[in-house]
Amino acid sequence: MLLHLSTWQEVETYLSHSSGIIIPIGSTEQHGPTGLIGTDAICAEAIAKGVGEATQALVSPTINVGMALHHTAFPGTISLKPTTLIQVVKDYITSLTRVGFTHYFFINGHGGNIATLKAAFSETYAHVADINLPKAYQVKCQVGNWFMCSSVYKLAKELYGDQEGSHATPSEVALTQYIYPDAIKQAPLTPEVAKGYPIYGAQDFRQHYPDGRMGSNPALATPEQGQQFYELAVKELSQSYLEFLQ
Amino acid sequence: MLLHLSTWQEVETYLSHSSGIIIPIGSTEQHGPTGLIGTDAICAEAIAKGVGEATQALVSPTINVGMALHHTAFPGTISLKPTTLIQVVKDYITSLTRVGFTHYFFINGHGGNIATLKAAFSETYAHVADINLPKAYQVKCQVGNWFMCSSVYKLAKELYGDQEGSHATPSEVALTQYIYPDAIKQAPLTPEVAKGYPIYGAQDFRQHYPDGRMGSNPALATPEQGQQFYELAVKELSQSYLEFLQ
Amino acid sequence: MLLHLSTWQEVETYLSHSSGIIIPIGSTEQHGPTGLIGTDAICAEAIAKGVGEATQALVSPTINVGMALHHTAFPGTISLKPTTLIQVVKDYITSLTRVGFTHYFFINGHGGNIATLKAAFSETYAHVADINLPKAYQVKCQVGNWFMCSSVYKLAKELYGDQEGSHATPSEVALTQYIYPDAIKQAPLTPEVAKGYPIYGAQDFRQHYPDGRMGSNPALATPEQGQQFYELAVKELSQSYLEFLQ
Amino acid sequence: MLLHLSTWQEVETYLSHSSGIIIPIGSTEQHGPTGLIGTDAICAEAIAKGVGEATQALVSPTINVGMALHHTAFPGTISLKPTTLIQVVKDYITSLTRVGFTHYFFINGHGGNIATLKAAFSETYAHVADINLPKAYQVKCQVGNWFMCSSVYKLAKELYGDQEGSHATPSEVALTQYIYPDAIKQAPLTPEVAKGYPIYGAQDFRQHYPDGRMGSNPALATPEQGQQFYELAVKELSQSYLEFLQ
């Protein structure tokens, strides 16, 4: 059940039997010469819809732009500051808690969002209590990172080994190829790619990772593998969501 | 050209001949018993894509959640506070101006966003100058509200007269029916519907507009009309965008 | 009844029969070679006092500095950022609602304030509810722009036609001449004046409107016309205020 | 020279020989049964105008509402939060420094503003440097509290002794009587009035100072004394301003 395709009365009915909601969150950032800028949002949204179908859960619209400041030296990246993203998450949860939601399951497609999401959850628990919302003390948030699912991680290791890397990975590129087969990109990739250098500011990132990839070889990706990742992630996160509700 | 389906190198190429971008912005809010909660985002996104195709412009991911605090007494509404939305817009434009964009055309599906967007533009012009971005003085923002296009307005008047109302209107419902024909909703609508009362806070709004509609009769909507609105809006806003670039 | 010339006990008495208050808001910004920098505040304050007398309403001190970032490339302009003005309005209304006021009628002299005021109202409705003020749900705000009163607009059209323009207009200059006859300014005005260009940032504004006027010919203004505008605006806004209270 | 009665070109001329400006700041707060709510703003504004005349200095519009949170349990008080007032001051000074002002002399009528003003100055010095304004390093702010002028203090002691108190004092009431002789208030005053209790929150303040006065007997005030205070304050602060400029 997709929130944006529902009416408020359908949501009211939904709330009579569940107070959980799935919120997909991605990022709009460079993903190397062949990765889509929307990769993280595309993956999170597709998997969230799959989990929503599998668990009869309501799925909110996707937060398309996340915390990607370190990618902003590349054209096309859009990023919120961490403090902005914290306000956004706080506003989402405040709106929804006001009408009875209590369990927020963020399906996340971007590693760079994790720290800020966790900070936002802490800020939000205190905020809903401060404004004395009736269900404040029942509010619970959880992040489900599809790319960190153990089954996903295992498959990526099997398929790509070290060439999975940590940004613009073949696994995420494969997933976008499965979702958008018409948007598969071709571009020359240097065989050697930087890896292992920590992430600091945007200029520093681009200097050390000049084409945007971090140790990855996205040329290995295929749409068929993308489908495998999709199915594994949906299965594992559906399980997580159901456990979270209990 | 959709940003989320592009690579950063494609965006770099785009920037060599254009510094304009279209940003769809909607809202996630109740739209009466038969209107989709995502109506404003759905309409803005579809029209933005149409304008992007017609003008070869880059289209960013949609800002799905806008300023809808007055609808938050209805289940399913999610709203940013105005100050949060201002930060979000500022962060978007700061990210994009840093790499060379200068012209921001927001295609908007929600009346409630307009004031905050305008406030955000003022805040942003000053901010990009304060942080001394090279192109700060060239930054320009404009809002194109599809529902206020003169051709759209005229058609809505012809088709629905007074029953167009001002929220959960047949014109916007028709447009969502055209875009999502599988999500056409049926629900009983009272023949009499409140209208003309100003918008204040959320409780007050719900008290005066108990089913969420403001003077509208969305039962008049058809997908065919939706297509007409779509085409008119795309045509008129494409023209606006091209004028804006000059 | 002017708040700054009242005692707290007089306000307490006032609150026993009315919970409305008029808040004049202007701007401190360039108004061309012959317009006073305080024009918008002067006009708003004078009209607010007139409305207060006509309706027995309490009038607060004037917010002299508003949102005029686009005028800050001219000496003498002072502007709040939109987010600052939102905080100011929120603080005003919170203070006053705490002791029993509920109806806030802003008499505004500056077009550039409108968007931010509307954003501020939305932010404030949510805020007073969040902090659980007893009368939170009764709080209502309205903007009355004197220069947009239909009678004012009609007279300006009659008197000045196209030379009314949209900033440093003869109508507002006339009004300040009526209020401050000793501060009527003379300066050479070019016959041709820029008009029709949209408002973006401060540098861009000054570049396109080098002497600060927007399509206006303030040399047409007379104090007598100012008085006419004053009387029309007071009459029309008094009516609006009384309707707002009901 | 009053900013609100000047044109931008007059300000430009002024800036060719001075970069100083006087900013009156008051408060809108209860002043006991006979004191005007606008007392602090009225006094600051009148004295600032006097100083402006005496020193040929430019005087900005008055900040009418200051930091008076501790008075908000009395009807009619309007207060900014300290953090809001800091933003306001920062915005004022940023606007003015951008066009060449560097010396900001705040003539203050309210003890409760002092701490926040000083905090605002520190915040602002860093801010104008952070945004790299050309004259950032020359920006200097000073507060001149008229009621703390030594000549004023001495006269108040002579005239009223212990009955001067520390809020709703006969000296400030006298000054408003001189400025607004038509707004002299009569109300019964208990002979005994609380004093010496520190200021904490609003409820606590009203509980300890039930009629709003702090140890004062404003019944002693006369307009003639008000004139004396006015003249002493103008003289002493004019001297301070001229020293500040050097």
Next chain:
Amino acid sequence: MLLHLSTWQEVETYLSHSSGIIIPIGSTEQHGPTGLIGTDAICAEAIAKGVGEATQALVSPTINVGMALHHTAFPGTISLKPTTLIQVVKDYITSLTRVGFTHYFFINGHGGNIATLKAAFSETYAHVADINLPKAYQVKCQVGNWFMCSSVYKLAKELYGDQEGSHATPSEVALTQYIYPDAIKQAPLTPEVAKGYPIYGAQDFRQHYPDGRMGSNPALATPEQGQQFYELAVKELSQSYLEFLQ
């Protein structure tokens, strides 16, 4: 009783008989060629511990970094912006009031903190009321500046006369020598030292006070004098704290 060396159950017991707490606050800023960068925090912490022992009061961990923006042109200074320090103080008091504390006695070692602390107190009184904490209306804050104790001031005058100065003073240096005898510094001091110039921004400060001292001769300091200051300050502030509790 030191908070950081206590268990939560011990604090629970403490709260059964007292709701007061002492919060030391200092600064991390240059103190001239021979003064320790931590001087203000070191002094505040030592005296706070002494007062805690003398009065059986709970002492919180020290706020080591305060408002020292004007010292940031010297290496080693760390400063919070005033608005940040206000948030910090608000968060401290909110946390502690939530579990039952109501009386906050800040023992302060830095003049530059005073204004911001007072602003923070006002902000906080309103905040704890806004979020409806049960004990909101009992919250009281006070600053005890050890260097402004009358006994301390008198001794400093006796020992150093005009050479006490106002920053990097022999009295505070003496106190740090008593507390950290192993960290007594030697460095050449020019006999003449700037004094009397007001504090504005950081660059301006360093330009006028090139070695960081303000009119002081810290070479006069001895550890024995430090002990005297320590004992006087502990005695006087212990008295103040006990009076504050009543």
Next chain:
Amino acid sequence: MLLHLSTWQEVETYLSHSSGIIIPIGSTEQHGPTGLIGTDAICAEAIAKGVGEATQALVSPTINVGMALHHTAFPGTISLKPTTLIQVVKDYITSLTRVGFTHYFFINGHGGNIATLKAAFSETYAHVADINLPKAYQVKCQVGNWFMCSSVYKLAKELYGDQEGSHATPSEVALTQYIYPDAIKQAPLTPEVAKGYPIYGAQDFRQHYPDGRMGSNPALATPEQGQQFYELAVKELSQSYLEFLQ
């Protein structure tokens, strides 16, 4: 070399050969019936000093209060909100970068700080670039969590097995016993202790972890073990710091 025991001239000298600094950060929060409220700050500070000695690095004063909102239902906890802590970290790094520091190594004693610290680093990299600090692009931050050092983790496993738990652990209690042997606490501990439940808001936390421990048995701790942990952590983090500098 401890910053608070240094002079600014010593820091200037230090900067001629190193631009790195170690910043200890802890928390002030309940640590079960026998753990000190200052545990996390105490441990971080002691280890930071050890690392500073081992590597000749400068060590800043400790951030004693961190992000511990989930512990605020227990008396004695003090927490910053995540957004406050982000501002604090931003202010620290901005102050220090202004004078030439570039490498910030946070030695952290509290798991709850990690997410907010990472968010703060991202915010700060962008901020120092926005304000155009000369060394902005060289700024780098890293967190070293002593309790996650592999050698520490291994020893804790060997000594305590499952009874290490995840809060109020015997390893951290042991370390505080080594540092403050006079503050070793005795209190009855239930043999069974809750574990495995995720962390949400403060009320929820206390409900699930009624005595504050999370799966730990701190009764196993001894000062001798504390010394072992100290030495392991100092060694491992010294190595990390030196690698970070390169």
